[in-house]
Amino acid sequence: MKVLVPIKRVIDYNVKVRVKPDQSNVDLANTKMAINPFCEIAVEEAVRLKEAGTATEVIAISIGDKSCQEQLRTALALGADRAIQIETDESLDALNIAKLLQKVVEEEQPQLVILGKQSIDSDNNQTGQMLAALTGMPQGTFASVVKVEGEKVNVTREVDGGLQTVALNLPAIVTTDLRLNEPRYASLPNIMKAKRKPLAVKPAADFGIDLTARTKLLKVTPPAQRQAGIVVESIDELVEKLKNEAKVIS
Amino acid sequence: MSILVIAEHDNSSLKAETLKTVNAAQKIGGDITLLVAGHDCQNVVEAASKVNGVSKVLVCDNAAYEHQLAENVSLLVTELAADYEHILATALTTGKNFMPRVAALLDVAQISDIIDVESSDTFVRPIYAGNAIATVQSLDSKKVITVRTTGFDAVATDGNAEVVNLDTVTDAGISSHVSDELTVSERPDLGAASVIISGGRGMQNGDNFKLLDGIADKLGAAIGASRAAVDAGFVPNDMQVGQTGKIVAPDLYIAVGISGAIQHLAGMKDSKVIVAINKDPEAPIFQVADYGIVTDLFDALPELESKL
Numbered sequence: 001m002k003v004l005v006p007i008k009r010v011i012d013y014n015v016k017v018r019v020k021p022d023q024s025n026v027d028l029a030n031t032k033m034a035i036n037p038f039c040e041i042a043v044e045e046a047v048r049l050k051e052a053g054t055a056t057e058v059i060a061i062s063i064g065d066k067s068c069q070e071q072l073r074t075a076l077a078l079g080a081d082r083a084i085q086i087e088t089d090e091s092l093d094a095l096n097i098a099k100l101l102q103k104v105v106e107e108e109q110p111q112l113v114i115l116g117k118q119s120i121d122s123d124n125n126q127t128g129q130m131l132a133a134l135t136g137m138p139q140g141t142f143a144s145v146v147k148v149e150g151e152k153v154n155v156t157r158e159v160d161g162g163l164q165t166v167a168l169n170l171p172a173i174v175t176t177d178l179r180l181n182e183p184r185y186a187s188l189p190n191i192m193k194a195k196r197k198p199l200a201v202k203p204a205a206d207f208g209i210d211l212t213a214r215t216k217l218l219k220v221t222p223p224a225q226r227q228a229g230i231v232v233e234s235i236d237e238l239v240e241k242l243k244n245e246a247k248v249i250s
Numbered sequence: 251m252s253i254l255v256i257a258e259h260d261n262s263s264l265k266a267e268t269l270k271t272v273n274a275a276q277k278i279g280g281d282i283t284l285l286v287a288g289h290d291c292q293n294v295v296e297a298a299s300k301v302n303g304v305s306k307v308l309v310c311d312n313a314a315y316e317h318q319l320a321e322n323v324s325l326l327v328t329e330l331a332a333d334y335e336h337i338l339a340t341a342l343t344t345g346k347n348f349m350p351r352v353a354a355l356l357d358v359a360q361i362s363d364i365i366d367v368e369s370s371d372t373f374v375r376p377i378y379a380g381n382a383i384a385t386v387q388s389l390d391s392k393k394v395i396t397v398r399t400t401g402f403d404a405v406a407t408d409g410n411a412e413v414v415n416l417d418t419v420t421d422a423g424i425s426s427h428v429s430d431e432l433t434v435s436e437r438p439d440l441g442a443a444s445v446i447i448s449g450g451r452g453m454q455n456g457d458n459f460k461l462l463d464g465i466a467d468k469l470g471a472a473i474g475a476s477r478a479a480v481d482a483g484f485v486p487n488d489m490q491v492g493q494t495g496k497i498v499a500p501d502l503y504i505a506v507g508i509s510g511a512i513q514h515l516a517g518m519k520d521s522k523v524i525v526a527i528n529k530d531p532e533a534p535i536f537q538v539a540d541y542g543i544v545t546d547l548f549d550a551l552p553e554l555e556s557k558l
Contacts, residue, residue, distance in 0.1 A: 016512055017378040026382050093359045118494060123377055124362045129320065129350035138321050138425035141347050144487065154428060158487045159343040162432040166319065169424045178477065178494065179487060214359035216387040218372065223383050226519060229540035235553045238525065241541055246523045248502040249469060
C-alpha cells in the first residue's frame with residue numbers, strides 16, 4: 001500500500017522566535033529552519049511501515065515556496081521514495097492546505113496518510129482532521145501506536161486521561177504524537193542518494209481550488225514577560241515566602 | 251447571535267473546563283446552547299443544565315457518541331450547525347480531535363486555542379509555543395473555535411437551562427472504539443488543580459516520582475511531568491505539561507528537576523506563582539520562576555515535605 005506523508009518547513013524547535021517591531025508577524029529572516037518535529041515522526045513511521053513490508057511506497061509532500069524542497073530532500077534521505085512540492089508563495093490556512101492535499105489523495109490513492117499532529121509554528125492542530133473530513137476517511141489523531149491489520153488500522157491515541165485505541169477502516173488518516181517513534185538520523189550515503197530521488201513540482205494554482213484566505217492576521221505581539229524572581233537560600237525560606245509573600249499555601 | 255458550545259465529559263461528569271469555554275462564549279455574546287453528545291450521560295446533562303449563562307441543553311444520547319469518535323460527533327455538530335454563528339469546544343484532546351473535522355465539513359477555517367475574545371470575529375491565540383501572541387480575524391460567516399481554558403475563568407453553576415432531547419444519530423460507520431487505558435488517580439486533574447508539582451529528567455527514574463507524592467498530598471496538588479520525563483518512560487503521557495501536552499495555569503507550579511525548555515514553558519508559564527528546584531543555576535526555568543532554589547532535588551524534596 002501507498003503511504004502519503006505531508007510535511008511542513010518550520011522554525012527549528014531550538015530557536016526562540018522574535019516578533020517584528022511593526023507587529024505584522026514574527027521575524028523569520030535568517031532563522032534556522034527544519035522539518036516540523038511531528039512531521040519527521042510521520043516520515044519515520046511511514047518508512048518503518050515500508051521496512052516491515054506493509055507499505056510499498058512512501059511519498060512525501062510539502063506545500064510552500066522553493067525552500068521547502070530542502071525538507072522534502074530530508075524526508076527522501078530518511079527513506080521516502082519520492083516527493084511532491086506544491087508550489088506557492090502564500091502562507092495558506094490549514095483548510096486550504098487540506099484542500100490541496102485532498103486533490104493529491106484523489107490522484108495518488110494512498111491507503112494511509114500520516115501527518116504530524118501540529119506544526120510548532122502556527123500550533124493549529126487542524127490539517128490532518130480537516131483532510132480526513134474532506135476525504136471522508138476516519139482519523140487516528142495523536143497516535144502513539146499504529147498497527148495495520150488487514151483492511152483496518154488500529155491506532156492508539158494519547159488522550160487527556162491516558163490512552164485510547166480505535167480501529168479505523170482503510171484508507172485512513174493518522175496524526176503523530178511524540179511517543180510514536182524516535183526518528184533516525186539520515187546517513188551520508190542516504191543524503192547523497194536522496195538528491196537523485198524524484199521530486200515533482202506542481203504550482204498550487206493548477207489545482208483549481210479557491211485558495212482565498214479565511215482568516216486575517218491583524219497583529220502579532222510578544223507575550224507578557226514574567227518578572228525575574230528571586231533565588232532563595234533554603235527550603236525554610238522558600239516555605240516562608242510561599243506562605244507569607246505569595247500566599248499560595250497555608 | 252447564537253452560540254453552540256460542545257460539552258466536554260466522560261459520560262459520568264461534566265469536565266470543569268466546559269465552564270471556562272462557556273465563559274469564552276459569554277465574552278463573544280449571544281444565546282448559548284450546550285450540546286451533550288454521549289451515552290448514558292444523565293449526570294452530565296443535569297450538570298450541564300446548571301451551567302450559568304446557558305439557555306438550552308441539547309442532548310444526543312446514543313452509543314454512537316459513547317467514546318466521542320470524531321467521525322460521528324463531527325457529523326452531529328455539522329448537522330446542528332445551521333442554527334449557530336459560533337461553535338465552540340474546549341481545546342482538550344477530544345475537542346482538538348473532532349472540531350477541525352467540523353470546520354472542514356462546514357467549509358470554514360478553525361481558530362484554535364483562543365485565550366481572549368476581542369470581538370465576535372476577532373480572537374487572540376498563542377503561536378510559536380506561546381512566544382508570540384496573534385490577533386486573528388475570522389473572515390468566515392460561521393466561526394469554529396477551540397478555547398484554551400487557561401485564558402478564561404469558570405462560570406458559576408447556578409443556572410437552570412431547558413433540556414431538549416434529540417434523536418439524531420450520525421454514525422459514520424468507518425471507525426470503532428477498541429479500548430481505553432486510562433490513568434487512575436485520586437489526585438485532581440492537571441487541568442483543574444490549583445497546585446501542580448512536576449518532575450523532569452532530573453528525577454532520574456519513575457520510582458523517584460514517589461518523592462513528589464508526599465508533597466502533592468499535603469498541598470492537594472496534581473503531579474505533572476516534562477516531555478523528557480515522559481519520553482524516558484518515567485511516567486505516562488497524560489502527565490506531560492507543555493506546548494503539545496497539557497497547558498496549565500495553576501496558582502502554584504513547582505518545577506522539580508526541569509531545565510525549562512521553551513516547549514515546557516509554553517505549557518505552564520501563565521501559572522500565578524512558579525517555584526523552580528534545580529541544581530543547575532543556569533537552567534532556563536529560573537528565568538520564569540518567582541522563587542528558585544539551587545539545590546539537589548533529592549535533598550530538597552524530603553525537606554520540603556517535612557516542612558509543609
